[in-house]
Amino acid sequence: MIRVNGKKHFWYEGMTIKDLLNNFNKSHLYAVVRINDKHISRPYFEKTLIPDNSEVFLIPMVAGG
Amino acid sequence: MAEYKMKSLMVFNYDRPVIEKGYANQTLCIDISDVVISVKPVTEKIKNVFIGGKGFDLWLLWNAVNSTTTWSDPENAICIASGPMGGTPVYPGSGKSIVTTISPLTGSVIDSNVGGYFGPYLKFSGFDALEVTGKSLKDVVLFIDGIDEKVQIFEASGLPDDSYALSAILTKYFDRGKPRNISVVSTGPGAKNTRMGCLNFTWYDLKRKRARYKQAGRGGIGGVFADKGIKAIVARWDTVTTKTNNPADATTLKEVGRKHSREVVELDPKQNQMAQIGTTHLVPIMNDFDLLPTHNFQYGQHSEADNIGQEVFRRIFDPGYDGCWMGCTLACSHGVKDFVPLTGPYKGIKVFVDGPEYETIAGCGSNLGIFDPHTIIEMNFYCDTYGLDTISVGTSTAFAMECFEMGLINESHTGGMNLSFGNRLAALEVVHQMARGEGFGQIIGRGVRQMKMIFSRDYGADPDLMQDIGMEAKGLEFSEYMTKESLAQQGGYGLALKGPQHDEAWLIFLDMVHNFMPTFEQKAEALHWFPMFRTWFGLCGLCKLPWNDVVPEDNKDTPEPAKVMKHVEWYADYYTAVTGRQTTADGLIRMSEAVYNFQRIFNLKMGFGQREHDNIPYRAMGPVKIVEYESRAERYDKQLVEKHNIDITGKTTEEKIALLRKFRENLYEKLKDAVYKRRGWTSNGIPTIDTVKRLGIDFPEVLELLKAHGVES
């Protein structure tokens, strides 16, 4: 089990960020995701595994300085 | 503590007006040549057209200077203003000031926004804006005391030069036991000896019991301040509540303020965590998308970038509340406690460092090939203390380093310094030399535009090559984002009024990562709406970060998520609640348009503001050198083949660079056409008569100026 934006979400062994985002609509708007305190950007979504019990945050839009 | 003396030269007593719906309805003018203080009324017409903040500053500056005024002429004014909403404690990010002057780097108008308490304290003391003209042979301190209703000019001697010590001393001198009542504006020795001096604005941190700093960094405003002989400007004001600004509708204001504050408190921890890590989260993100400038904007990525990212600064920042204005729940202005510099006058002494923010990390770190947080923090500390802009220092030093590595300059020019990328001690020594006005640091301190001229004239360096790799436009150094793959952001920098600073438009992600604006018309629309909306914050005394660095959870389901329209509508309600003037989201854009176009015309008045002045160096558009192209050959080859239908078989890298350049430069010119059209400008980038009439800025002087440039109805 993981939490995504504070809500419980199912988890399975080998789940990547890309897999997780497939469960959300308009997921193309997420270019960055935070797993616990680490930011992961889209180029790494496919190869980044989400550990069990993670706190995941989908960062809505990177707005810059 | 240094022995110092403060001799009162003049006291000007006044009756403090009651603040009405966010306005004091008058401005303060101090002529330090003749030691004359006067007050000017703010008319309804001025409020209607210019709103406040930067708008008021520009109007005062326009009337102070003529078309031949240079930055160091006595009539050049330093104008500082907050805005009608400035000083509101219940709405996040409501304490900004904006400073304008004629810049030593660009020769035209510069504006720089900054946190700290000064702007609100100035307004509550009875003045919507401050205009300082003239020059003093002896150092002066200007004191605006809203509590005792007096403005005082002191001749000062024996005060320390550096901003760090100076602000602490002056806070104590004026505070009468209440340091939170004081805000000091000052600069340091670097501002005297370079063209890239900044101003430090203080806010008093009650928990840490010290004056903290924010910087009006861009364009060398600190140099104008120092050249005038101003040691500091100090404002004193008392307790601030929502009532202090006397809003038209306090109930609605509290409601909308609470909504935005609550959202920030609830969502920032889930989103960017700016209350914990400031803007440092951008470092790894920019790096991942090949947008973090490294080695003078040659590349956008480096394997060591994680060493200077948010994970490191999360551990280094001193935890606690870091709001640069009262009640800002985003509170992103972090600092480092008990930092011990390894070099310079504070070597071995524990200091508190305000920062670093993303721009400083990229400018004084990755862009110099430095991936060591300690060096970056030390550069940050000394730049602030010496009164230097970390962005111009970083981008100028990066240019000098690349010239050194390419052999355009060598150790005989640098005074024996090895200016290779990554040389941390050399980078620090450059900053110390800037402060002392010595050695090669002094030459770097003149900025990229001047360096190009000096290196070519005195050292025989290739001017065309330096034109391509010298990251300045309009004379101002680029801030720290890579734009090669985002045409919209090339426009965001090149078409910005003051020069390439990202505060007008930050479109890289929307354009490059999200592909929200594939057509020219869409890019032009974005280069209209975003600069206008961002300008609006500077008219009102607001910080833009709470607008789009925290976004509502349902924002992605709105038709235009990038605009965060729910917040824009809150801002319209906020404006109406304070000023009593009804407005809408579109109304905010219309307010900015008048000021924005006026500033463009101000550039024209100063001899700039036309199409040719919106050019950018080719490094901002694409790869200049073979190594740059070859490092991303797959990307560039693919674009030549798929986007431009070129058969690249058998072509050398040089040939491919030349072809790509032709396409990209052409696209940039087409972008200019589309943006000028959208903004209501001629093809030469000048606002048309219809535009100035529609916006109510058709003053006789404006029409005359347009006519002189061939623009008539």
Ligand code: SF4
């Ligand atoms: S968001 Fe940060 S910079 Fe803006 S007002 Fe708040 S503390 Fe200051």
